[in-house]
Every structure is written in C-alpha cells, then in structure tokens.
Amino acid sequence: MLQVTVAGLKLENPLMLASGILDQNGYTMKRILESGAAAVVTKSIGSEPRDGYLPPVIYPIEGGLLNAVGLSNPGIDNIGGEIKIALSAGKPVIGSIFGSTPDEFLKLAISMEEYGVSAVELNLSCPHVQGYGTEVGSDPVLVRNIVKNLKGSLRIPVFSKLSPNVNSVLEIARAASDSDALVLINTVKGMAIDIVAKRPVLSNIYGGLSGSAIKSVGLRYVYEVKREMDIDIIGVGGIENYQDALEYIMAGSKALQIGTALGKFGKSIFYRISTELAEYLSKNNIRSVMDLVGAAQI
Amino acid sequence: MINSTIVEKIRETPSTITFRFYWEEKVLPGQFIMIWVPGYGEIPMSLSFTGKKKGITVKAYGVPSRKLQELEPGDRIFFMGPYGKPFTESHGKRLLIGSGSGMASLLPLVNQDSTVIVSARNREELLYIGKMQAERVVTITDDGSSGFKGLPHEYLASMDLSVFQRLYVCGPEVMMFKLLPLLMKAGVKAEFSLERSMKCGIGICDSCSIDGFQLCTEGPVVSIEKLSGLNEFGKWKLDHSGKRIEV
Numbered sequence: 164m165l166q167v168t169v170a171g172l173k174l175e176n177p178l179m180l181a182s183g184i185l186d187q188n189g190y191t192m193k194r195i196l197e198s199g200a201a202a203v204v205t206k207s208i209g210s211e212p213r214d215g216y217l218p219p220v221i222y223p224i225e226g227g228l229l230n231a232v233g234l235s236n237p238g239i240d241n242i243g244g245e246i247k248i249a250l251s252a253g254k255p256v257i258g259s260i261f262g263s264t265p266d267e268f269l270k271l272a273i274s275m276e277e278y279g280v281s282a283v284e285l286n287l288s289c290p291h292v293q294g295y296g297t298e299v300g301s302d303p304v305l306v307r308n309i310v311k312n313l314k315g316s317l318r319i320p321v322f323s324k325l326s327p328n329v330n331s332v333l334e335i336a337r338a339a340s341d342s343d344a345l346v347l348i349n350t351v352k353g354m355a356i357d358i359v360a361k362r363p364v365l366s367n368i369y370g371g372l373s374g375s376a377i378k379s380v381g382l383r384y385v386y387e388v389k390r391e392m393d394i395d396i397i398g399v400g401g402i403e404n405y406q407d408a409l410e411y412i413m414a415g416s417k418a419l420q421i422g423t424a425l426g427k428f429g430k431s432i433f434y435r436i437s438t439e440l441a442e443y444l445s446k447n448n449i450r451s452v453m454d455l456v457g458a459a460q461i
Numbered sequence: 462m463i464n465s466t467i468v469e470k471i472r473e474t475p476s477t478i479t480f481r482f483y484w485e486e487k488v489l490p491g492q493f494i495m496i497w498v499p500g501y502g503e504i505p506m507s508l509s510f511t512g513k514k515k516g517i518t519v520k521a522y523g524v525p526s527r528k529l530q531e532l533e534p535g536d537r538i539f540f541m542g543p544y545g546k547p548f549t550e551s552h553g554k555r556l557l558i559g560s561g562s563g564m565a566s567l568l569p570l571v572n573q574d575s576t577v578i579v580s581a582r583n584r585e586e587l588l589y590i591g592k593m594q595a596e597r598v599v600t601i602t603d604d605g606s607s608g609f610k611g612l613p614h615e616y617l618a619s620m621d622l623s624v625f626q627r628l629y630v631c632g633p634e635v636m637m638f639k640l641l642p643l644l645m646k647a648g649v650k651a652e653f654s655l656e657r658s659m660k661c662g663i664g665i666c667d668s669c670s671i672d673g674f675q676l677c678t679e680g681p682v683v684s685i686e687k688l689s690g691l692n693e694f695g696k697w698k699l700d701h702s703g704k705r706i707e708v
Contacts, residue, residue, distance in 0.1 A: 185667045187703035194673030212702040218503035221661040237704035357462045360499045426665040
C-alpha cells in the first residue's frame, strides 16, 4: 500500500532521510533505516575533505532551522566505509554529491556507484558555499551539461536537488530534465541577527532556512514543476506529519524527504508518518499511495 | 540566543577558569549548554554549577575557549540550552571519577556521601581540590606530583567498589575506555559522560554520534550497560569533516 517506485527505484514507503541531517556516520544512517526510513541520502560529498564553517553553523528559529554548515564532508575517498555500514541495513542508500564542473560530478558519481549506492543526488542547491551548490545550480547550461554527462555514464538513477533561490526554478528544472527525478526543494536563503550581540548568529552570516516555515514554498514548486513537466518529483521542505506528506504527494511528489523534523521529533518520525499514511489510505479505501500522486493538480 | 552577565571569574588551575552567572532555567547535573563566542565559534560546555547561580569551567583548548577565558565580570556570555540527558540521581555512597576538565560535569554531584577521584596531568591541573564538601577526595596525577601516580583504572583496581551505590565517570574517552572493563567486572551501577565534537546540540548534525546514537540528545550521559554494547566507543570517531579517525 505504501510502496512507491521513484526514478525506477522501489521503496517500501515514500519517506527518505534528506541530505545533510544525521547522515555522515554509517551507524547513524543504519539506525535511521532501521527506524522506518525507506532510504537515506548521504551528506553531500565532494572531491576533498572539508571542515565546513566555524560554529554556530545551525541555529533554531521560529518554524525551523537556519544552517550554514559549509558542506563539511570527509571527501569521496573516505565515505565508502560509512556507506558500507549503512547498506548493512538492507535498504537503499543514495549518495549526494557536489562539484563545480560536469567532470567533477561524474568522477564523484562513479565512485558513489562503486560504493553501492542505489542513486546519486546532485546537490545543485546549497545556498551558502561559493563555487558550489546554487552557484552551479542557477546556470541552466551548466546544469544541463552536468546531468547529460552523468546520464550517459551511470547505470544508477540520477536525482537533481534544486534550489528555490534562483530566478526561475522551472527554467532550472527544464535544464535538469534528463534527470530520473527532481528533488524539490533545498533550503531558502536567510539569516538571523542577535540583537544583544548586535551581529549575525551564523558565522557565515547567511544560511539556508529549513523546516515547517518553508513547507508552502516547497509545495508551490512541486506543484508548479509537476504541472509543466512529466518527471518524477521527490518533495522536501517542512514535512512533519502525514498531512504534510499528503500535501506534497497530492501536489505531485512520488516520494518525500524528511530532515529538519528529526530535531523536533526524533528518528521515530519515519515510523509515525508511514503508519499514519497507511491508516489514512485504509480509512479512505485507497489501494496505493501512488494513486494520490498529483491528485490536487487542477 | 540566551545571554547573561558574568558575575564572577575564578582561576581554578593554570589552564582552567570558572565563570559564574545567573540563569533561572532548571538544569540537572550532566546537562550542557552551547556557548557562543561571537566571531570565534561555539563550544559545548557542561554546567559545573547547576543552581540559580550557574557556572561553567572553561579549559583553554582551542580558539573559542581561549577567547572565552578573556571575558571579565560584567561581560555578557551567549548560549543555548540546556541540552542532553542528565546523570541519574542516587542515594547512599557514590564514587565520582573525574579526569582533567571532566571534573566540571561531576562537580554538581558532589555531596557528603561522595568519594571523589580527581585526576589530572599534574598537581597544578587538579580541579576543585579543597573546595568540595565530599566524604573523601583522592588525587591521581600522571607525573606523581600529587597522590597516586598513574591512571584512574590502575588506582581503582585496588579499591572495593561494592560499597558504592553508583559510580559517575567523566574524562577523556581513552581513560573511560580503559576503566570500562574493570567496572563491568565489578558489576557496579555506573554512568559515564561522553564528550565528542558537537555542532548543533539538537540531534541533527551527526557530529557527536556513537553507534547511531546522538550524544547531544541521547547522551552525553550513558549507562554502563549501553556503553558496553557500543562498537565505536574508545575506538572510532568522526573529525570535523566527518572523516573516521581513531579516538
């Protein structure tokens, strides 16, 4: 009833762990899979190890979190062991990668494929690091080339995670249309100031806003892209309960990612939402959650 | 951010300073706060005083802690919290084993039924000596400049631990790792406060994780039963980039 197929990937339920949350240590990813997530997406991995920014890098605000972690990651050569540990849970692991050129993305993706991931997710959307993320993901020509380059060389599906911090999400979505799925959306660029210290709280000044505060923004892009394009969409942004999940599914998402809500509700959120979704489907005599994908499109 | 004004600054040892400040929040022994040093970083700190007049004991370690040590009474400190699960309170005789700045999180547990083992590199670095209302204070130093020369697990080997209702341990992970087999063999009730690098305090960044548990929300206090089942304890941790390194 809860099984979905997205980008050709079979998932036991529509819920995955979003990239950037509890996903650098293999044992943590394994535990999240054992807590009911159908898949996990790793922290975004680049070519070299990066420490990221000086803390504070994460700051809770009303309705969510601001973060500017700064793409801290152990580098592609050091992530294989963690993925191996996560894979021992017997569920799909998706490798998130970030680069600045088509060749760099390809190199990272090939390593991820060798490590045994079920798909790669391209981080075209981190809002707070120069030369990566949104800076790459706001250039439609570059996005098209990155995706094309990967699609010709990989056996596993390619997800493109897009940013809302661009002039036209639809334009970038079209540029990434060779992807097997689009992941909508990454965080919304923002900041916070401490009025006593009289300075920005995040050491990077700007960060990305996630959590319930951005749910309506995410929904809008899922809905808009689904209306214009025939492509699988994975919805992410502020999902905290089964009603949020249903909104994203009815807007056009085949699968969902959850991240920030883990800080508020813990790892049991995957089990809770999938149980609630199953109850909803039974109560309403709906055979499969897939029947609801895009149901709200008018 | 929460903020408060420093009302007292106490030099404890050549490398550690205690700051006292008022904060109404109820905080239990073993819980911690994330201190923001604007412009220099953010660090987790256990509360060494948990009454209304709170306290932190800061060891000069990296840039943020050095900058924090430069603050004076009247200056503001900024922080978030309290975070983490506290120590379990117990009645009867208790044994506290604190190594280095690990003594800070144990200080609020000291009472007249406590035997306190304070360990440090040398005599000058022993924390809170002469300030604790304990039944007994034992000192251990690496260089033998005060008390027993050696490490806590070597000293404890000759102690009768059965008289204690509960043991509380805080210090470097390697020290606690060496202590664990001895305490397991003795069959005592014990809790350990673990320390790993932390970036969020709210269970999402995965920096402080050990075997899939987040120390910031599910610790930092861990029971001896749970600790003995962990694969990563005393062996592996992730560095700031997330790279797996030996503890």
